[in-house]
Amino acid sequence: MLIAWLIVLPLGWATLAWIAGPRRGAALAFGGVLVQTLLALALAREVAAHGPVAHAVGGWGAPLGIDLRADGLSALLIVLTQVVTLPLVLYTHAWLDAQDRDGAILWPLLGLLLAALHALFLSTDLFNLYVTLELLGLAAVALVASGGERAQLAAALRYLLASLVASGCYLLGVAIVYGVHGTVSLAALSAVLPAQPGTPTLLAGALMLIGLMIKTALFPFHAWLPAAHGSAAAPVSALLSALVVKASFYVILRLRLTVYTSWAEQLDWLPALLGGGAIVYGSWQALRAERLKMLIAYSTVAQLGYLFLLFPLLAVGEVALLAGALQILAHALAKAAMFAAAGIALLATGRDSVAGLASLAGALPLTWFAFGLAGMSLMGLPPSGGFLAKWLLIDAAIMREQWLMIVLVVASGLLAAAYVFRILSRAFRDAEHERAVALRRVPRSMEWVAFALAAASVLVGIEAGAIAELLGAGGVR
Amino acid sequence: MSSGLFYAILGCALFALGLAATLLLREALRRVLAFNVMGSGGFLVFVGLAQRDGVVDPVPQAMVLTGIVVAVAATALALALLRRLEQTDAHEP
Numbered sequence: 170m171l172i173a174w175l176i177v178l179p180l181g182w183a184t185l186a187w188i189a190g191p192r193r194g195a196a197l198a199f200g201g202v203l204v205q206t207l208l209a210l211a212l213a214r215e216v217a218a219h220g221p222v223a224h225a226v227g228g229w230g231a232p233l234g235i236d237l238r239a240d241g242l243s244a245l246l247i248v249l250t251q252v253v254t255l256p257l258v259l260y261t262h263a264w265l266d267a268q269d270r271d272g273a274i275l276w277p278l279l280g281l282l283l284a285a286l287h288a289l290f291l292s293t294d295l296f297n298l299y300v301t302l303e304l305l306g307l308a309a310v311a312l313v314a315s316g317g318e319r320a321q322l323a324a325a326l327r328y329l330l331a332s333l334v335a336s337g338c339y340l341l342g343v344a345i346v347y348g349v350h351g352t353v354s355l356a357a358l359s360a361v362l363p364a365q366p367g368t369p370t371l372l373a374g375a376l377m378l379i380g381l382m383i384k385t386a387l388f389p390f391h392a393w394l395p396a397a398h399g400s401a402a403a404p405v406s407a408l409l410s411a412l413v414v415k416a417s418f419y420v421i422l423r424l425r426l427t428v429y430t431s432w433a434e435q436l437d438w439l440p441a442l443l444g445g446g447a448i449v450y451g452s453w454q455a456l457r458a459e460r461l462k463m464l465i466a467y468s469t470v471a472q473l474g475y476l477f478l479l480f481p482l483l484a485v486g487e488v489a490l491l492a493g494a495l496q497i498l499a500h501a502l503a504k505a506a507m508f509a510a511a512g513i514a515l516l517a518t519g520r521d522s523v524a525g526l527a528s529l530a531g532a533l534p535l536t537w538f539a540f541g542l543a544g545m546s547l548m549g550l551p552p553s554g555g556f557l558a559k560w561l562l563i564d565a566a567i568m569r570e571q572w573l574m575i576v577l578v579v580a581s582g583l584l585a586a587a588y589v590f591r592i593l594s595r596a597f598r599d600a601e602h603e604r605a606v607a608l609r610r611v612p613r614s615m616e617w618v619a620f621a622l623a624a625a626s627v628l629v630g631i632e633a634g635a636i637a638e639l640l641g642a643g644g645v646r
Numbered sequence: 647m648s649s650g651l652f653y654a655i656l657g658c659a660l661f662a663l664g665l666a667a668t669l670l671l672r673e674a675l676r677r678v679l680a681f682n683v684m685g686s687g688g689f690l691v692f693v694g695l696a697q698r699d700g701v702v703d704p705v706p707q708a709m710v711l712t713g714i715v716v717a718v719a720a721t722a723l724a725l726a727l728l729r730r731l732e733q734t735d736a737h738e739p
Contacts, residue, residue: 344706
């Protein structure tokens with residue numbers, strides 16, 4: 170029952186926010202996300218104590234109805250969603266206020282996005298995953314376009330077409346799986362699939378994987394991401410980079426852990442190889458980017474690459490999965506903090522460029538402290554969540570004797586350091602020209618949000634014990 | 647060859663055509679239309695493959711109906727974005 174409310178509640182307040190208008194929309198969103206946070210924490214406690222929680226929607230179980238199920242991984246990601254969203258609601262409110270914009274459309278879209286995310290994390294069959302992926306994609310595209318600027322509209326259209334091609338591929342895969350096995354339930358499929366499935370099932374797997382890789386913006390399918398995440402409004406970019414791309418990655422991971430288990434092992438090197446390419450290419454582009462938000466968006470391309478290094482290491486067991494979960498959490502929080510900081514810089518200086526950051530650190534110390542903390546997590550400095558994720562990844566790679574991967578993880582930490590310091594050095598430079606730059610006043614609350622998100626990304630590393638416990642108790646496999 | 651398999655093969659051909667056009671065409675409106683052809687191909691495979699020995703399976707039909715609703719919504723959003731883009735371009739030459 171509890172888990173159904175996680176989907177109904179955001180849908181409910183989204184509708185109310187649509188009717189009530191912008192002023193009350195912000196209050197509704199805040200109240201809604203607050204209650205969701207309590208629900209998510211209750212769910213996590215329940216899963217940690219008693220194992221996975223299931224619910225048959227409307228009393229109709231599978232195959233006719235829709236089953237929802239929360240295990241350790243889903244509960245963790247639902248909690249993460251609230252931890253990222255709650256501060257961002259406050260941020261968005263202050264951000265809209267500072268610009269005298271009403272942003273009426275943002276609140277209902279945020280509710281739809283959250284409902285889609287929760288439904289996705291709780292899905293137990295391939296088709297429901299398709300529907301939730303589509304809902305998520307539509308809400309995300311609308312959020313990108315909500316600013317109404319030309320660049321945003323063009324990026325949103327490009328994002329939409331990429332997302333539609335991706336879900337088309339995924340759906341064709343689902344159609345073939347249903348045609349061959351007569352079911353789309355993950356549990357039923359993992360029971361009926363033979364150790365060596367036939368060509369159609371393999372083809373279906375490949376189609377679904379390609380679709381999901383496009384949605385996760387894995388190199389070389391990343392072309393839509395920098396434009397969409399770089400041009401969207403700052404709070405929207407934060408949500409997209411932190412949560413939306415993680416959702417399709419979650420689907421890949423879920424399929425790999427339940428349906429595509431033993432026989433996918435020979436193919437695990439492919440996503441890992443592309444992940445390696447993503448790290449190198451994304452970091453390189455981040456080093457060259459001239460716009461601040463573009464730099465952060467390319468950093469997302471690079472950081473998503475890490476997640477795909479995980480697949481050849483899954484055979485090691487819990488360690489690899491924990492590394493993946495920590496990377497998802499640490500990156501989500503750090504990237505939300507970075508986009509929040511970028512939004513503050515943009516608001517203060519009125520332009521989105523790395524060069525324009527000169528001397529900003531003196532004017533907005535808290536923002537740049539937050540940016541530095543988040544950067545610490547991306548680079549993988551202890552005790553941040555990013556550090557622990559990379560440490561465990563290297564640990565698992567040593568167990569599997571994947572030496573090249575260790576070199577890649579270490580080298581990419583250095584690359585991340587290079588692009589983070591590119592921004593920080595710019596912000597701390599030219600202190601003597603400080604008065605020459607006319608800065609707009611930025612609400613203090615926005616700075617605190619950026620700081621809270623960055624601090625949370627460091628806390629992930631310190632609270633890793635509780636996270637491992639939740640993952641383990643949930644029995645992800 | 648059963649009729650179900652025939653539909654599935656036809657669906658695959660439509661899907662491939664639509665996919666190629668969505669990726670290769672430049673004009674956005676044509677790409678939106680091509681996506682619809684691609685989606686219809688996928689739906690045809692879904693319904694076609696699930697027919698076994700002439701017996702119709704209702705479950706994929708319900709799923710395809712949901713898929714059509716999603717595709718209509720996506721098309722509407724794409725068209726709305728396109729219109730807004732054109733209006734913006736008309737105001738700012």
